[in-house]
Every structure is written in C-alpha cells, then in structure tokens.
Amino acid sequence: MKRKDRKLGTTKNSLRGRVCFWFDDLETPMGKSVDITVIILIFAALFLYALQTYNFEKNTLEMLQTAELVIGVIFLVEYLLRLWSSENRIRYFTSIYSVIDLIAVLPVFITFGNLQFLRIFRVFRVFRLLRFLERKEFFFGTxxxxxxxxxxxxxxxxxxxxxxxxxxxxxxxxxxxxxxxxxxxxxxxxxxxxxxxxxxxxxxxxxxxxxxxxxxxxxxxxxxxxxxxxxxxxxxxxGKNRIVCKKCGLTYHEKDAIHCRHCGETIYQETDGE
CATH class of the missing domain: 1.10.287.70 (Helix Hairpins)
Known part of the structure; x- marks a missing residue:
C-alpha cells in the first residue's frame, strides 16, 4: 500500500528502492516499524516542547533540550532519506508534507539570537501526523x-x-x-x-x-x-453492506453490487434466495 505523496521509483532490490518501500509500506514488519517509530517520535517531540515551559532545574532543562535535538536530528535524517528515495525529488521537495517537515525540523537547529523566535515553529510538528490520516490503512490494520x-x-x-x-x-x-x-x-x-x-x-x-x-x-x-x-x-x-474489497480496501458497497465501485474487483455478497 502506497501513500499519495511518494512513488517507488526504483526496484525494491536497490537500496533506494528499499528505503522508499519501507516509508510507504504498511504490511511488512519493517514498514510497520518505521510508521510506529515516526509516530512515537512526533508525540515525544510535542511532549518535550511542552515540558520545557515548566520551571525545572537547569540540568533537567538541558536534558530535555538535548533529547529534543536528538529527535530533530532523526527527523532531519528521515526527511533527507524520503527526499533521496523519491522518484521525483523536485515534486516531493515542493509537496505539502515536505514543507511541513522542513518547518517543523529546521527551527530545532536555530541558535542565533535574532532568529530564536522561529523556534516556536517546532510546534507545527503536529501537522506531520497528517501523513498518517490520509488513508484508512494503519500499522494495526484497516x-x-x-x-x-x-x-x-x-x-x-x-x-x-x-x-x-x-x-x-x-x-x-x-x-x-x-x-x-x-x-x-x-x-x-x-x-x-x-x-x-x-x-x-x-x-x-x-x-x-x-x-x-x-x-x-x-x-x-x-x-x-x-x-x-x-x-x-x-x-x-x-444504506450499504459492509463488504470489504480485497483489492483496494473499500468497505461499503451497494446491496446489489457485484463489482467494487472503486477498482472494479469482483466482490461477493450473500443474498436471500426465494
């Protein structure tokens, strides 16, 4: 199953193809692990930002900032890998998800005094979750x-x-x-x-x-x-039967439907005989 913002431009046997496949895949253990890891890190980053608003001791705040920086580095590596493995890098670079990733990641590395106000844009990491809400398939099922x-x-x-x-x-x-x-x-x-x-x-x-x-x-x-x-x-x-198309995953179909209205795959429904 593939996401709308990326395409597998190389064969799965190549390193670039495998990386692209793992980012898009929702069925293999590696693909699921990538999704779960990214989601956990997004929530962790959002939580770390909130924690830094409390009056902790200096050492604790430094630990929180370091943890956030580490997550920021991981996100940056993830972004570069997504860009590198994309079939059309220019298209991916200008996509909404790429823009969200950059806005959310780059402020972590801003240390210059006149630009520190831009660090607030770290909170836009929450929009990185949009990527996982565009489809009905999740790492735990459909x-x-x-x-x-x-x-x-x-x-x-x-x-x-x-x-x-x-x-x-x-x-x-x-x-x-x-x-x-x-x-x-x-x-x-x-x-x-x-x-x-x-x-x-x-x-x-x-x-x-x-x-x-x-x-x-x-x-x-x-x-x-x-x-x-x-x-x-x-x-x-x-007003429809809950029949799941085995090919595309569309869930509801008309009661007299023989084929999936989305992909055309043959579906089977139980009917009452006379």
Missing amino acids: VTETSLIGLRIVFTVASIVYLSSAFIYLVEKDGNPGITNFTDAVYYSTVTLSTVGFGDITPKTQSGRLITIGMITAGLIFVPLQIGRLFHEMIVSS
Missing part, C-alpha cells in the same frame, strides 16, 4: 471511512488546542500571571474553544487576543466541516 473521519475530528481539535496553547504561552508568559506553563495555556485554550469561558484566565496582550480570535475561528470552520462529513458518511454507509 479502519472504516467513518472511523477515519472520527480520527480526523480528534486530530483537528487536538491540533487547534495544542497550537493555540503554544502561541498563547509564548506571548502571555511574561505579563500574564494566569499563564505560567503549558498546562495553563491548554486550560485556557480548551475552555475558550469549548465556549465555556470561565473567565479566570484572560489574554493580557494584543497578540494573545488575536491568537484567541484565530483559535475560535479555526474551531468554528474546521470542526463543523469534519462533523458534517462524518454525518454524511454515516448516512451513506447505513
């Missing part, structure tokens, strides 16, 4: 279209909360006693996005207010859009 849309809704909400919290913390930490760490920022973002709005924490800066507006706007646009797709899929699938 999910239905309804389940996939549900996962995308969870990802959308979590991404909005995480990104908003990171930016709110960045602009409010110095002048807002209510936001002193990432937990405070997540609390504020969650109650604001859910429209509960307790009012115990409010943004003190103009930037904080603009970020809040952006967060609410994103929630109002993207979440209902995904929920609408979920209800549409539930309605459509309710």
Whole structure:
C-alpha cells in the first residue's frame, strides 16, 4: 500500500528502492516499524516542547533540550532519506508534507539570537501526523471511512488546542500571571474553544487576543466541516453492506453490487434466495 505523496521509483532490490518501500509500506514488519517509530517520535517531540515551559532545574532543562535535538536530528535524517528515495525529488521537495517537515525540523537547529523566535515553529510538528490520516490503512490494520473521519475530528481539535496553547504561552508568559506553563495555556485554550469561558484566565496582550480570535475561528470552520462529513458518511454507509474489497480496501458497497465501485474487483455478497 502506497501513500499519495511518494512513488517507488526504483526496484525494491536497490537500496533506494528499499528505503522508499519501507516509508510507504504498511504490511511488512519493517514498514510497520518505521510508521510506529515516526509516530512515537512526533508525540515525544510535542511532549518535550511542552515540558520545557515548566520551571525545572537547569540540568533537567538541558536534558530535555538535548533529547529534543536528538529527535530533530532523526527527523532531519528521515526527511533527507524520503527526499533521496523519491522518484521525483523536485515534486516531493515542493509537496505539502515536505514543507511541513522542513518547518517543523529546521527551527530545532536555530541558535542565533535574532532568529530564536522561529523556534516556536517546532510546534507545527503536529501537522506531520497528517501523513498518517490520509488513508484508512494503519500499522494495526484497516479502519472504516467513518472511523477515519472520527480520527480526523480528534486530530483537528487536538491540533487547534495544542497550537493555540503554544502561541498563547509564548506571548502571555511574561505579563500574564494566569499563564505560567503549558498546562495553563491548554486550560485556557480548551475552555475558550469549548465556549465555556470561565473567565479566570484572560489574554493580557494584543497578540494573545488575536491568537484567541484565530483559535475560535479555526474551531468554528474546521470542526463543523469534519462533523458534517462524518454525518454524511454515516448516512451513506447505513444504506450499504459492509463488504470489504480485497483489492483496494473499500468497505461499503451497494446491496446489489457485484463489482467494487472503486477498482472494479469482483466482490461477493450473500443474498436471500426465494
């Protein structure tokens, strides 16, 4: 099974072909291991960024920064391997996933004083998970279209909360006693996005207010859009049989279908005889 942003441009017997295959594969142990490792490292990097907002001792903070740097190096190597093994490197370099990878990885290595503000873009690592949500096939098996849309809704909400919290913390930490760490920022973002709005924490800066507006706007646009797709899929699938095409994995088919409407493969359905 292959992803949309890459193609296997060389034979699997060559080193380049094997690397490309492992990045795209979801069936062999190596392909699954690559997926699992990348996902774990993404979550670890997001967690490490949040931990660095707390008042730990200097040695602890240095350890966290070192761990994040190591993960950043691994991500950079992964990016270079993906680029090297791609059939069309220019196309891959200009793809949305490549841009996300660069934006998420490069800020880790920025140490110059005038450019350190760019390190905040490390939080965009959360978008690296999009690559794994474009298909119904995962390392643990295949999910239905309804389940996939549900996962995308969870990802959308979590991404909005995480990104908003990171930016709110960045602009409010110095002048807002209510936001002193990432937990405070997540609390504020969650109650604001859910429209509960307790009012115990409010943004003190103009930037904080603009970020809040952006967060609410994103929630109002993207979440209902995904929920609408979920209800549409539930309605459509309710009138079909849950027959999985062995060739392409399409799950639901019309009750009188003989062939898969996606790939044309013959499917077999039990029918009631007279």
